[in-house]
Amino acid sequence: MPDTETFITPLLNVPADAPIQFFDLKSQQKALRPALEKRWSDILDHGRYIGGPEITEMEDKLSRLTGAVDTVAVGSGTQALILPMLAFGYGYGDAVFIPGFTYNATANAVLLTGARPVFVDIDPHTFNICPLDLERRIAQVIQQKRLKPRAIMPVDLYGMPADYPAIKAIADKYGLQIIADAAQSFGGRQKGQWVGTLAEITATSFYPTKTLGGYGDGGAILTTSKSMAQTLRSIRWHGTGTDKKNSIRVGLNGRCDSIQSAVILEKLTLFEEERARCLKIDSLYRARLGAALPLQDCPVDTYSACGLFTVRVPHRQKLRAELADWGIPTAIYYDTPLHRMHAFERLSPPGGLPACEKAAEEVLSLPMHAYLSEAQIHRICDVLLDCLKRM
Numbered sequence: 001m002p003d004t005e006t007f008i009t010p011l012l013n014v015p016a017d018a019p020i021q022f023f024d025l026k027s028q029q030k031a032l033r034p035a036l037e038k039r040w041s042d043i044l045d046h047g048r049y050i051g052g053p054e055i056t057e058m059e060d061k062l063s064r065l066t067g068a069v070d071t072v073a074v075g076s077g078t079q080a081l082i083l084p085m086l087a088f089g090y091g092y093g094d095a096v097f098i099p100g101f102t103y104n105a106t107a108n109a110v111l112l113t114g115a116r117p118v119f120v121d122i123d124p125h126t127f128n129i130c131p132l133d134l135e136r137r138i139a140q141v142i143q144q145k146r147l148k149p150r151a152i153m154p155v156d157l158y159g160m161p162a163d164y165p166a167i168k169a170i171a172d173k174y175g176l177q178i179i180a181d182a183a184q185s186f187g188g189r190q191k192g193q194w195v196g197t198l199a200e201i202t203a204t205s206f207y208p209t210k211t212l213g214g215y216g217d218g219g220a221i222l223t224t225s226k227s228m229a230q231t232l233r234s235i236r237w238h239g240t241g242t243d244k245k246n247s248i249r250v251g252l253n254g255r256c257d258s259i260q261s262a263v264i265l266e267k268l269t270l271f272e273e274e275r276a277r278c279l280k281i282d283s284l285y286r287a288r289l290g291a292a293l294p295l296q297d298c299p300v301d302t303y304s305a306c307g308l309f310t311v312r313v314p315h316r317q318k319l320r321a322e323l324a325d326w327g328i329p330t331a332i333y334y335d336t337p338l339h340r341m342h343a344f345e346r347l348s349p350p351g352g353l354p355a356c357e358k359a360a361e362e363v364l365s366l367p368m369h370a371y372l373s374e375a376q377i378h379r380i381c382d383v384l385l386d387c388l389k390r391m
């Protein structure tokens, strides 16, 4: 159930037959343009395109908003995953457990550190990592003695926080770290806490279509550890300390620039209102489609960031084509699970990952953003239900 704020935030009053966008960055930009232009002008005046004051301002705001102890801005969501693994010193022989149904960046990030991703099947109802399969695969790795289990990297798919209480219990039992891949879930909540505080380390992405997106690449690591934040700040600037030309550890250019931070700062002014509207859209979709189609389940006391609204459908290609004919854009996230991608298939577990494979065949994402009206959601649902009846 969405929280109460959902019901006091009205949706836009757009007619049902207005064009429907899958994402709508243009309407949001219109609302923010004067404030953004003031930000550009400030940046042009101070000239600190790298390391400008907007970065600390954004980091502080994100920490205050989420309750994270510290936030470290980086150049992308992928960097936000890689940097903590470098900080922990993961490398050859280390195992990081990740779901097999996610964006390829999750696996790439692990492999780029030299560690090995171990694919875990998903819970078919939440699309997130399945705690039962996770524990089974950790036990297998321990028994095989070829890899050392180091971390679990849950992904909050479509914006829905994974089952952190269950994952944390497993992590504690086996002495593993949790690095949350929250690229899709900034704004989500669980048991009264924001994404960003559900694990010691949370990586998020500012890719433009994410729930908190910039106008280019960017990302952030939210952490509950001050000393981790300090190490991450060093790694993101070539492993330096106060002297930016003298490395005290190995690092890279992992910086977020002033312009992207300024975009995020202005987007934060709309964030809560947009999120409330998206929650309302989510509940409308659930009320209209819940009896006809399998939807993404919420774990107990969990609120999605509403990055994507995804259902399982029969005859997906045909249905997509029909919806497109009616002016309803849809998308598929994802049609190939990681262990079936050429780059990662050598890591496929024997027997595959049945729930990931089935999801990849069935999922379909519907338009989801704060600039849709109630009338448009009803139009999408009417057309979708009508198409389903005729299939």
Ligand SMILES: Cc1ncc(COP(=O)(O)O)c(C=O)c1O
Pocket (backbone or CB within 6 Å): 076, 077, 078, 079, 102, 103, 105, 106, 155, 181, 183, 184, 205, 206, 207, 217, 218, 219
């Ligand atoms: C689950 C997941 N992880 C990681 C990333 C990587 O983020 P970025 O594109 O900002 O590097 C993405 C981006 O789409 C993602 O969806």
